[in-house]
């Protein structure tokens with residue numbers, strides 16, 4: 001199964017890795033990694049992306065807004081200044097399949113203009129102008145579920161039936177995207193782990209991921225180093241690798257097509273082991 005992503009054809013017949021490249025000074029686990037003092041350093045960003053591509057990432061997800069719980073909103077100009085030069089450099093220097101993690105219509109358009117191949121919107125194209133901007137790019141779009149906004153979303157998340165509510169929301173966003181002229185074969189879905197969800201909500205969603213996969217759209221999941229692992233294991237962000245790998249494997253087994261991670265090399269090993277086991281005996 002191929003996803004038509006700008007200049008790229010993305011093979012989703014087995015799960016692929018999306019490497020996270022935050023151009024924020026303040027993201028929860030890798031904020032500031034692309035900074036020299038308070039200046040965004042393009043060479044640092046490029047080096048990190050090259051390493052992830054070498055380690056097995058197929059997509060590089062560039063984000064300029066920290067959406068960690070309690071994060072401060074960024075201005076459009078700040079986001080443009082962080083994201084556009086990095087996308088441009090990655091496309092020019094590595095011919096990478098770059099996804100842009102944004103909710104802002106102008107950032108979507110500008111990122112597409114400099115060669116981004118995918119849009120990843122944690123707000124599911126709900127911002128004013130986002131549907132039209134995304135449609136105009138002709139690029140695939142990941143629609144994610146979030147309850148509330150980042151500054152307050154973890155205060156008191158509540159659901160009757162978590163899976164049903166996430167599905168209702170995503171179905172409404174699919175319909176809105178289609179009405180805006182975005183073709184169904186360009187849509188991906190994401191239940192939005194950690195975005196307005198307690199540990200129990202996240203676990204139920206992961207367990208029931210196959211039901212979301214059954215809607216027929218490729219699923220993107222982001223579980224890497226998230227605070228559900230802090231809640232489950234009592235571990236600090238720097239100690240969540242094993243937990244993140246377990247979640248990546250569980251998500252792949254439950255139908256995730258794209259796995260968004262910080263630790264690309266280790267996740268690539270996990271997926272390689274998984275695919276070897278799945279392929280075993282098929283040539284006998």
Ligand code: 7PJ
Nearest residue numbers: 067120142144190192193221222
């Ligand atoms: C996600 C994301 C996610 C998608 C972030 C973090 C917070 N985009 N952007 N899915 N998370 N599609 O990496 O912990 O789960 S930012």
